[in-house]
Amino acid sequence: MTSSEDFHPIRRALISVFDKTGLTELAEGLHQAGVEIVSTGSTAARISQSGIPVTAVEEVTEFPEMLDGRVKTLHPRIHGGILADRRNPEHVKTLDEHGIAAFDLVVVNLYPFAETVASGAAEDEIIEKIDIGGPSMVRAAAKNHSAVAIVVDPLRYGETVSAAQGEGFSLAARKRLAALAFAHTASYDTAVARWTAAEFADDVDSADIPAPATLSEGRKVEFPRFAGLALDRVATLRYGENAHQPAALYAEHNGTPGLAQASVLHGKEMSYNNYVDADAAVRTAYDFTEPAVAIVKHANPCGAAAGETVAEAHRAAHACDPLSAFGGVIAANREVSAEMATAIADIFTEVVVAPAFAAEALEILKRKKNVRLIQLSPEHKRDAVEYKQISGGMLLQASDRFQAPGDEPSTWNLAAGPAADETQFKDLAFAWRAVRSVKSNAILLAKNEATVGIGMGQVNRLDSCRLAVQRANTLGGDGVERARGSVAASDAFFPFADGLQSLIAAGVSAVVQPGGSQRDAEVVAAAQEAGLTMYLTGTRHFYH
16 A cells, blocks of 8 residues: 655656657646756757756756767766665765755656667767766666656656656656666667677687678678677467466567567457467568468468469468468468458458558458457568577577578579479479478478478478378369479488489479488489489578
8 A cells, every 4th residue: 555655756857868759748747847857968958948947967067068968967966866865864964965956856768779770870870879877867766766766768758747746656656667767778788788799899719600691681690799688578468388378478679670569450469379370471471572471370381372462372372271271370471452351351360460451451351350460560571680598598590581502593403304494493492482481391392383282390301201292182172183293392401212202203393402411312313213303402491
């Protein structure tokens, strides 16, 4: 139960913000509540321009801002006023002796460091966005929450004005604000530490680290001695993979927009498994530059296709495995059209993810009460580095995004059989791109730039080959042996010829695979004997 002693009236406030959102309204509300406002530089200028009385920091410190604003609040008359413990008579006496007035409220937000790094700014500009005074004031106020309220988020200005016009913030509220403030500076410091570790740190073990990977867009991935994540909880989920497992969704602060930041346009709350499957579907569909659709079940594609339109791609992807598509998760890399929405509406679907939805498509899909419609940011792209938790730590690796030389079909080596014709080669290129999203061991059969059979997650490649053929020939629902005449992609080499021979027996016409097995000669000979076209890429695409 809160008592009147828990509240601390707000009589004097210190405001220093880079983000001026809501500043005028905040200052006006505090002034109307009789609060004395002390402020810095451009913040003071903005408040003054609004006709609101404000005291400049240099009037308090009796010392000018200097060094282009690098030093302005680092002074005992500022930090003494923030940090003094009003419950300690000696602290109160010290303030009186030095003529220091206490602050009851500190409102600060920090320089946009992460945004400046992301903009590609030069080193000197980035360094200037390493805030010194701001974090110092935030931490000081948060430490002294017994008397001081610290506000770092403009979204809290409304409740701040209400508190100033009333009894102030309660102790419980000041503690909550302090916790948010420490999280804010921790996130900020993590961003600075990550950048400086990558740019400046002397890595004595660097000789043991592989050469930096170069991604398709030219960016390099390195592994500094320090790697940190700053995560904010954005949702509490109903449960995790199973009902007895509590779960929550966290988003990386200032991270690349992805599923965690996506907009839910319609439907039930997303579940843990929905997010996992949606991420797998996006990974698959967004690998293609042409319109493409992926349908995922239990984190594996059960259908993927490219086409002239997303509706065409969806029809082909669904035809691969209509049985598994029931209750699946769909991702498209283009706006969902009304035609695609009409087809989806007849199928029980858990989630549809896309960069946009046509107005008519939304109208059609919203008639389905439970389907979740998720809109990704147009700025979405996969992070350059992937994290995977293991007990006691994390594994980091450069994301697999077709950055290897062997991913370019023009570099493939024709190891057996006649060269593929134009249609075959196009299907092989599709299959090689799509197989990367299938859990290893992976074999993918394709025809007309669509999957017709997928063998995934088996503990040996022979079983994956057999499964891909079986699914191709039994799941189409039309009695056609779809494996015959299709092409195949294998995410890794064939350790023996037996897996390849099962594809040959099923009528597969061409295969693309990395090669590199001790028995490559045996495998190539089996292809040559059967007249099978086989290309070697020299690149593997395991996905665990």
